Amino acid sequence: MASTPSLTDTLAHRAVERAVADRRTELAEAMQRVVEATYELVERTGSLEPSMRQILAHTGLSTQAFYRLFRSKDELMLALLDDGRRRLVGHLEQRIGRADTPEAKLRSWVEGVMAQAADSRAAGRTRPFVVGEDRIAEMFPDEHQASVEQLVTLLLEPLTAFRGEPTDGTGASPGVRRDAEAVYRLTFATLRDHLLARQRPAPETVDHLVSFVLHGVKGGS
Numbered sequence: 055m056a057s058t059p060s061l062t063d064t065l066a067h068r069a070v071e072r073a074v075a076d077r078r079t080e081l082a083e084a085m086q087r088v089v090e091a092t093y094e095l096v097e098r099t100g101s102l103e104p105s106m107r108q109i110l111a112h113t114g115l116s117t118q119a120f121y122r123l124f125r126s127k128d129e130l131m132l133a134l135l136d137d138g139r140r141r142l143v144g145h146l147e148q149r150i151g152r153a154d155t156p157e158a159k160l161r162s163w164v165e166g167v168m169a170q171a172a173d174s175r176a177a178g179r180t181r182p183f184v185v186g187e188d189r190i191a192e193m194f195p196d197e198h199q200a201s202v203e204q205l206v207t208l209l210l211e212p213l214t215a216f217r218g219e220p221t222d223g224t225g226a227s228p229g230v231r232r233d234a235e236a237v238y239r240l241t242f243a244t245l246r247d248h249l250l251a252r253q254r255p256a257p258e259t260v261d262h263l264v265s266f267v268l269h270g271v272k273g274g275s
Contacts (some may be wrong), residue, residue: 085123088113089133096134097178102186103131132194138183139201142170146208159212160237160271161264167241168255168263171248181249184242202238209234213271233271240267 091113095104104112106127110120124130149162170180183190191198210226213234219227226234244263248255 081123085133086137088115088120088123088130089137092130092134093137093179096182097175100178100182102182102189103127128193132197135183135190135194135197135201138179139204142167143204143208145169146205150208150212156212156216157268160209160216160268163209163212164237164241164264164267165260167245168248168260171245172254177249177252180245184246184249187242187246206231206234206238209237213237216268216271237267237271 092104092109095108095112096102099108106117106120109115109127109130110117113120115123124133146163146166149166150159153159153162170176170184187198210230213230214226217230219230241263244255244259
């Protein structure tokens with residue numbers, strides 16, 4: 055029969071758990087600070103792959119300190135990709151959540167993506183990742199596909215409702231998914247063009263893109 059742990063053992067276990075939790079929080083905060091600093095570097099240089107020397111100089115870390123946080127520069131870039139994806143998905147979720155019709159939700163998604171080129175700071179952060187999408191897909195194929203899938207998934211419910219298709223809980227139809235992927239490709243290609251040209255999208259450009267999307271998906275199959 056197992057003996058009951060003493061109060062000392064229990065308190066010691068709790069102290070270890072608190073110490074581990076505190077250490078985990080410290081590491082997460084330190085990693086986020088490095089991610090933010092690297093974002094600034096990417097924004098300033100316009101390069102998706104700053105050198106390790108640039109990263110260390112900009113973050114103020116020693117090589118040893120860096121490798122306590124990340125196993126490699128690629129792991130840091132993966133953290134940036136994940137952080138950017140979460141920011142954009144969160145931004146789009148908020149916009150879609152405020153819309154009250156399927157059409158308005160689709161408009162909110164397209165406008166939310168294009169807004170990345172309308173704000174100078176967002177454009178500076180987004181440009182290297184959109185322009186370097188092929189390189190990202192090559193470096194991190196699984197993570198890149200997961201990012202695309204999350205953005206496409208946000209379109210499935212409003213597209214299904216907009217087209218008046220029944221929902222039975224089994225998910226979007228193949229036609230809706232194809233349309234969602236087409237909307238993703240068209241919108242991000244337009245965003246990429248504006249980021250490359252360093253141009254803010256004109257309101258009439260965004261309106262035309264939204265109208266084109268709505269017209270296209272309404273008659274999709």
